[in-house]
Amino acid sequence: MTTWFTAADCDLDDFRAVCEQKTELSDYPHAADVVDNVLIYPGSLPDTREIQGELIRALRDGPGIVVFTGAFEPEVVDRATAVFASIIEEQKASGVRGGDHFAKPGANDRVWGALDKFALRDPAAFAAYYDNATLALICRAWLGLGYQVTSQVNVVNPGGQAQVAHRDYHLGFMSQEQALRYPAHIHALSPVLTLQGAVAHVDMPIETGPTLYLPHSQKYPAGYIAFHQPEFTSYFNEHHVQLPLKKGDAAFFNPALFHGAGTNRSSDVRRMANLLQVSSGFGRAMETVDRAAVVRALYPVLRDFGGSVENVIAASAEGYAFPTNLDRDQPIDGLAPPTQADLVRRAVAEKWEASRFEEALRSYETAHTG
Structure with missing residues (x-):
């Protein structure tokens, strides 16, 4: 069994063999149809172990x-759309230019942190929207109990270009170099930590650029490395599928599936989707730690430390960029903003004065609070 992936492990022929499997409707008795290898279900299914099991198989093995x-x-969608549209207009009026993980900043309209903004602005509309049995069913099936919903509204305007094909959070938000530092079993773990979803807030015919998908691609083990490589991007561009959606339809997919928003070739449709990223409740440490206080206390020691500064930083500072407030800490220069550990590392390397480090640490804390 592979313990570490390398770029050499990414073989396009192997990838092709995985992606060119056929989805058989007979394997999924509760599905209504298969369109371009994608399973289509009615929006009202009972929440049973049998159906949950079928959905798990569809996302994992199908x-x-x-x-x-x-x-x-x-x-219900229209009520939410009105709230999101008002937030977007306020952002534009204030000069906010939204960054994006996989598209040019400013090309689309984004509402980061849309879940709490929605709830605070219109709690009744929020309750009506998230009182949704289908959402609860698919989340419980893939993630179990205690899942955590986040939401980012994405509007691809007429002329908005397609995203680069990618996988999603966690390892999908890393560069190839970063992903190579994680052992193969973490590559296998990442897809079961989150569930991706998209709710159509307008009708999305093909010309508006609904999301591009490559069915079965989530099963390719080295995919978090492969999606960075041009030959895999080319294969995706030639073989992806694209399904039109009606307002109120919802797509949910394994975060390891190769995908990307399509180009909006319409002249007058602002394609709005509520992008749902649902996380496992297990993605948390056992204890809370005031890491800002810890690194604040350690910094004078680390500036002239004789041992391994890196080991001490790893044990004390926050080494992961998320969660963060993406309004204040936008992914404009990369897939993820710098971590607290990056900040400490830089300060030690450049031997910042304590006052400069304190100011930078406070800025970091502000960006990572709600």
């Missing part, structure tokens, strides 16, 4: 994506 037709009532 095409990696399911679409629920009519999952959200159009009237």
Whole structure:
């Protein structure tokens, strides 16, 4: 069994063999149809172990994506759309230019942290929207209990270009160099830590650029390395599928599935989707640690430390960029902003004065609070 992936492990022929499998409707008795290898389900299914098991198989061993037709009532979607549109207009009026993980900053309209903004602005509309049995069913199936919902609204305007094909959070938000530092079993773990979803807030015919998918690609073990390589991008561009959606339809997919938003070739449709990223409740440490206080206390020692500064930083500082407030800490210069550990590392290397380190640490803390 492979313990570490390398770029040499990414073989396009092997990838092709995985992606060119066929989705058989007979294997999924509760599905209504298969379209372009994607399973289509009705938006009202009972929450049973049998159906949960089928959805797990679909996301893990099958095409990696399911679409629920009519999952959200159009009237409920329209109430949420009005809230999101008002937030976007306020952002524009204030000069906010949204960054994006996999597209040019400013090309699309984004609402980062849309979950709490929605709840605070219109709690009744929020409750109506998230009182959704389909969402609860797929989240419980893939993640179990205690899952955590986050939401980012994405509007791809007419002329907005397609995203680069990618996998998603966690390892999908890393460069190839970063992903190579994680052992193979972490590559296998990452897809079961989150669930990706998209709720259509307008009708999305093909010309508006609904999301591009490569069914079955989530099963390629080295995919978090492969999606960075041009030959895999080319294969995706030639073989992806794209399904039109109606307002209220919802797609959910394994975060390891190769995908990307499509180009909006329409002249007048602002394609709005509520992108749901749902995380496992297990993605947390056992104890809370005031890491800012820890590194503040350690910094005078680390500036002239005779041992391994890196080992001490790893044991004390926050080494992961997320969660963060993406309004204040946008991914403009890369897939993820610098970590607290990066800040300490730089300060020690450049021998900052304590006052400069304190100011930078406070800025970091502000960016990582709600």
